[in-house]
Every structure is written in structure tokens, then in C-alpha cells.
């Protein structure tokens with residue numbers, strides 16, 4: 001740490017060069033002129049803090065020269081934003097969004113000479129619609145959202161949709177090559193869960209996020225576009241979950257009044273109901289890529305795997321066409337009964353699950369980790385879920401498979417005609433029905449017991465719903481494609497030396 005006050009003076013070096021030297025502390029009267037340099041220091045875990053060091057000197061001209069030179073050097077750093085468009089959701093989380101921004105974030109932006117236009121949202125989708133239609137994006141170097149994952153999703157949708165419109169791309173078409181957004185997004189966490197902030201920044205701390213924005217590096221990020229037939233449904237950046245995670249979300253929506261505890265209540269309820277869903281998952285495996293979902297190393301900013309796997313802009317179309325031309329060969333299908341189908345485009349780490357749903361998922365390699373959890377006993381599923389909270393491998397279980405894919409489709413069983421189901425499955429079903437008839441007598445005896453636990457007697461419903469970054473999709477039958485579209489304010493030097501970058505120098 002460099003918080004102690006030190007005095008400095010200009011001396012002649014061995015070769016006659018003039019340079020600053022630290023000397024023991026002296027009285028201020030000897031050095032009436034001073035300037036303060038603010039810099040970023042890595043604190044505990046992934047947190048960043050702002051520190052100041054004040055230099056005193058007796059010579060006013062020299063002091064002024066130092067301030068001018070440092071200021072010039074700082075303004076020459078092209079990656080640092082100068083103008084930001086900020087959206088605040090006043091109702092996020094505990095409704096502290098505005099306060100967090102005014103007390104913790106705005107003072108830092110102002111010290112770093114960043115000018116801001118602040119919009120406090122008045123209703124849901126305010127930020128999305130403003131960005132999509134009227135925001136004068138050419139006036140800004142980035143967009144900041146103050147809120148939770150829902151707010152990030154709004155800003156991301158607004159920016160991506162606006163970019164496609166400006167570039168004349170048809171975002172409804174599932175095969176349309178989408179354009180990358182030009183502006184970077186910064187996330188100031190103020191929501192109830194803030195999973196996206198935690199998974200990218202490594203901490204849910206408004207000061208750390210603000211400093212990341214000020215330092216101004218840039219990290220690309222994958223976005224998946226979800227379609228139903230030829231209709232665009234939504235974009236997603238973290239989790240697309242069907243079955244267990246879809247059911248938990250739809251149940252928790254009915255318990256909003258409980259606050260964040262609703263996820264726990266719905267999670268337990270849906271775990272006990274133990275529903276499986278039938279359908280076919282078809283996927284296009286990511287071939288020629290570095291790494292697998294079973295790697296132990298997590299993705300970090302500046303990740304070499306992402307850089308290697310991500311097709312360059314000029315290669316994109318060719319690569320896609322190549323995959324398409326081999327479509328019949330490359331696509332694979334899995335038909336079965338699933339407790340959960342999860343497509344994870346980032347680790348989805350959060351304080352409760354520090355490793356996340358797929359610890360080695362990559363932020364910006366144009367792929368997703370498709371996790372298929374087949375029907376199994378409650379105990380086995382519980383083992384799988386509990387492994388998310390420890391360092392154990394959640395994929396090392398017979399009923400769980402994971403694939404790194406560029407695209408996938410899902411068709412729930414009720415959408416398939418009988419002719420699509422193969423003979424083997426029909427025979428299996430027949431066998432199953434015969435067993436059920438034999439078991440019905442036994443069930444009658446246990447009727448009383450089952451009435452108290454209705455889930456075990458009920459026929460499973462035809463379909464679950466998709467949880468798309470915390471929003472419910474209106475269709476179960478979807479096709480999904482991954483592209484690196486977004487840019488985040490994330491530093492490339494997360495793991496480097498404690499003293500990262502000077503932020504500001506000013507005379508005092």
C-alpha cells in the first residue's frame with residue numbers, strides 16, 4: 001500500500017539529470033506546493049480501491065510541470081472513456097440504485113474527468129427503448145447500467161438491437177450474421193443477485209466496477225440469440241435453462257413479494273417435485289477449438305482460449321458457411337428425458353456457487369457449454385446440485401453430459417410427430433406402460449400416501465419453460481446461436497501488479 005504521505009524534491013542525479021526522490025517526511029512549510037496522484041490498488045479478493053499519494057515541492061513551476069505532464073499523459077490514453085450514458089434502475093434490489101450511484105460512483109467519475117448523462121428509469125424497458133430508438137450514441141464512449149441482471153439485459157438488448165438496425169441487419173433471421181456493438185457496457189451492481197457482474201468482475205462492488213470503467217479496458221463478450229422459427233425471442237449472455245431452472249424461475253415469479261428468498265423457496269419446491277421433460281436436443285459441436293468444458297482453469301479477461309477460438313470478423317462468414325455445408329454430418333442429436341438442459345455462456349459463478357454452473361465456460365469464444373442432465377433419482381440430482389457449491393466436478397456423474405457447442409435446437413416431445421420417434425423408443429414406452437399397469441394396484445394401496453405427495457403420482461407436464469437470463473421465454477421450441485457481440489468495460493490486467501494505473505493528478 002502506498003498511503004503514507006511522502007515529500008519529494010527535485011535533485012541532480014549522478015549524470016546531472018533532474019529526477020524526483022523520496023525523502024523523509026518534513027514540515028509542509030518547506031514545501032508549500034503539492035500535487036496528488038490517485039491510483040488504483042488491488043484489495044482483497046477481486047476488489048479495487050482508489051488510493052492517493054501527495055507530492056510536495058518547494059518550486060511552483062516544477063510542481064505545475066509535473067501536473068501538466070501527468071494530465072497530458074492520462075488524456076492520451078485512448079481507451080479511457082470521457083463521456084458516459086448512465087441508466088439507473090431506482091427499483092433494483094433494495095432500491096438503493098440512485099444512492100449507490102450518487103455516493104459511490106459519481107464522485108469517482110468526476111475525479112477522473114468523465115462527463116455523464118444520467119437517466120433514472122421510469123418504467124420497465126425504459127432503458128432498452130431509449131437506447132434502441134433515441135439515444136445519441138455518437139456522443140458517448142460507453143453505457144453504464146446501475147441495477148441488477150435484468151437491467152443489464154435491458155441495456156444489452158437496446159444496444160444490440162440498435163446496432164443491428166443501424167447496420168441494416170435483420171435480427172429476426174436466425175442465420176443473419178449480427179454486427180458487434182461499438183460502445184462498451186459497464187455494470188454497477190445494485191440488484192438482488194447481480195450474477196453477471198460477479199461472473200465478469202469477480203466481485204459485486206460498485207467502487208470496483210466504477211474503477212474498471214474509468215481504467216477503460218475492453219473485454220468482448222458472447223451473446224446468444226434465441227429464435228422460435230423465424231421469430232427472434234431474446235438475447236442471452238449467461239444462462240439459458242430448461243427444466244429445473246425454468247421451473248424455479250416461473251415459480252419464483254409468483255413469489256416476488258418474498259424478495260430474494262423466493263429463489264430458495266422455489267428451488268426446494270421444484271427439487272422435491274422432481275419433474276423431467278422429454279424432447280430432442282440437436283447441437284453443432286464447436287470443432288477446432290482449444291479447451292473443453294472439463295478444464296479446470298477459469299476464463300479471465302485477456303483469455304488466450306477466447307482469443308484462439310473466436311473467429312476473426314473476416315473469417316466469421318466463411319467458418320459459418322463451412323459448418324452449414326457440413327450440417328448433416330456435424331449436427332448431433334440427443335433424445336431423452338431431462339431434468340435440466342442448461343446452456344451456459346459464462347461460468348455463472350455467484351457467491352453461493354463460486355465455481356459456477358460451468359467453471360471453464362468462456363466469456364468470448366463464440367461457444368456455449370450445453371449441459372444435459374438426464375432423468376435420475378432425486379438423490380443423484382441432489383449430488384449434482386450440491387457439487388455446484390464445492391470444487392467437486394459436477395459433470396463427473398453418469399446422467400450428466402456436457403458439450404461445447406456453437407448452436408443448438410430444442411424440440412419438446414409434444415412438438416414431435418410420432419413418425420419422428422424411433423421404434424426403439426416406442427417399444428421402451430410400451431414396456432414402461434405395462435410396468436405402470438402392474439404398479440397401479442400397488443399405487444392404489446399407497447393412494448393415501450401419494451395424496452400427501454402428489455408429485456410422485458402426477459403425469460409429468462409436456463413442457464417446461466426456458467429461463468433466459470432470468471426472463472421466461474414464451475416458447476419451448478427454440479433454436480440458439482452464439483456470437484461475440486458485446487464489449488464490456490473490463491480490465492485486461494486483473495491479475496497484475498497491485499499498482500495498476502494512475503487515474504488523476506491535480507494540484508493541491
Ligand SMILES: Nc1ncnc2c1ncn2[C@@H]1O[C@H](COP(=O)(O)OP(=O)(O)OP(=O)(O)O)[C@@H](O)[C@H]1O
Pocket residue numbers: 088089090091092093094120121122123124125126146147148149150151152154190191192193194195470
Ligand atoms: N423504473 C422502473 N420501474 C419498474 N421496473 C423497472 C424500472 N427500471 C427497470 N425496471 C425493470 O426491473 C427489472 C428488475 O431490475 P434489476 O435487474 O435491475 O433488479 P433486480 O431484479 O433486483 O436484480 P437481479 O436481476 O440481479 O435479481 C428489470 O427487468 C427492468 O426491466
